[in-house]
Structure formats: structure tokens, C-alpha cells
Amino acid sequence: MFVYRFTGHYFVVRVNNQKTTLRSTLFSQIKPTASKIGSVYAFTYMDSAFDGMIKIGHTSRSIDLRMEEWADCGHGRPYLLKSFSKVRYPEKVEFLTHFQLVKEWHAMRWCKYHERSHIEWFKTGVSAVSQVVQAWISWIERANPYDRRGNLKDFWRGIINFLSEYEIMITAELMVQIQEIEDGTISVASFIDDGLPR
Numbered sequence: 001m002f003v004y005r006f007t008g009h010y011f012v013v014r015v016n017n018q019k020t021t022l023r024s025t026l027f028s029q030i031k032p033t034a035s036k037i038g039s040v041y042a043f044t045y046m047d048s049a050f051d052g053m054i055k056i057g058h059t060s061r062s063i064d065l066r067m068e069e070w071a072d073c074g075h076g077r078p079y080l081l082k083s084f085s086k087v088r089y090p091e092k093v094e095f096l097t098h099f100q101l102v103k104e105w106h107a108m109r110w111c112k113y114h115e116r117s118h119i120e121w122f123k124t125g126v127s128a129v130s131q132v133v134q135a136w137i138s139w140i141e142r143a144n145p146y147d148r149r150g151n152l153k154d155f156w157r158g159i160i161n162f163l164s165e166y167e168i169m170i171t172a173e174l175m176v177q178i179q180e181i182e183d184g185t186i187s188v189a190s191f192i193d194d195g196l197p198r
């Protein structure tokens with residue numbers, strides 16, 4: 001359930017009611033039917049009503065085909081801003097990105113062609129989206145955090161519970177850093193700067 005606040009002509013702010021969060025998205029199982037590999041994309045339309053708005057989605061088919069379909073909405077041809085291919089668990093990467101960008105989340109009011117609202121729009125910049133998507137991709141590739149049944153591994157459950165307990169904001173970038181410590185590519189000491197001699 002989401003609460004919508006009507007703002008502009010096309011878009012409404014999508015206010016999260018906190019039941020689904022980045023944390024719960026991390027914990028939720030990757031369904032056996034979910035794509036193992038696919039693409040994540042970000043696009044907009046040239047129409048000025050879409051200024052500053054970016055749609056973030058995923059597909060296990062070709063991005064070109066998906067863009068053709070987004071032309072059906074009646075706002076002209078979509079303009080692809082960024083795409084990532086050969087993404088492991090693309091739907092999970094998409095959802096994690098959405099919830100990291102939750103404050104920027106918007107929804108379109110109604111699409112006559114598809115007879116529904118398209119709800120995955122974000123008022124943000126391409127570089128911000130790219131950075132978040134790339135970091136979630138890296139974390140999933142390097143950490144391999146989900147087991148063969150699609151469940152989050154105990155190590156990461158522990159890390160996330162720890163971060164929540166201390167109210168440390170979970171981000172893809174932080175998860176990558178934690179994995180780098182695990183890999184030994186950076187040391188924990190680089191995070192500790194208390195001036196004490198060791």
C-alpha cells in the first residue's frame with residue numbers, strides 16, 4: 001500500500017508507508033521464477049513534462065524491444081539514458097535501486113494505453129541512478145549474497161540487522177565496502193580513525 005500525493009500534471013509523489021523498505025527488499029527471497037540474468041535500464045521522454053524524471057526498469061529481453069513498448073504510452077519515443085547488461089538478478093537490482101532512491105520516488109497518474117499507472121519514476125539525475133544501480137550490481141556479483149534457493153545468506157542478515165540496530169543507513173555503496181573488507185581488498189583500520197596508538 002502506498003499513499004499518493006498529487007503534485008504536477010503527470011506525476012504524483014509516491015510516499016512509502018514503510019512496510020516495504022530497502023531492508024525488507026534485501027531480506028525478501030529471489031523467487032525461483034525470477035530472471036537470473038538480464039538488463040537494467042533508465043529512460044525518459046523528450047516531452048517537457050518529463051524534465052528531471054527517470055524511469056528505472058529491468059528486462060530479461062532486449063532493451064530495444066522494451067523501449068519500443070514504452071513508446072506505446074503516447075509520450076513519444078523513449079530516450080534511453082543508461083543501460084546495464086548481463087546483470088545478475090536484474091529484478092532484485094531494480095527493486096533495491098528503487099528503495100535506495102525512495103525519497104525521489106514518483107508515479108505517473110494514469111496510462112490510457114496500458115490502463116494502469118507506471119509507478120517506477122524518480123526525480124533525480126542520471127549519474128545518481130547509474131551509481132546506485134552499478135553499486136547493487138557490484139555487490140551481488142562480488143558478495144554472492146543470495147544462496148541457491150534465493151535466500152539472503154546469514155552473514156548478510158547479520159550485517160543488515162547490525163546496521164539497522166545502530167540506525168546506520170543501508171546503501172549499495174556501504175554494502176560494497178563491507179564486501180571489500182571481507183575480501184581483504186581494504187582493511188577495517190581504514191574505517192577507524194580515533195587517533196589511538198595501535
Ligand SMILES: [Zn+2]
Binds near residue numbers: 073111112118
Ligand atoms: Zn503505458
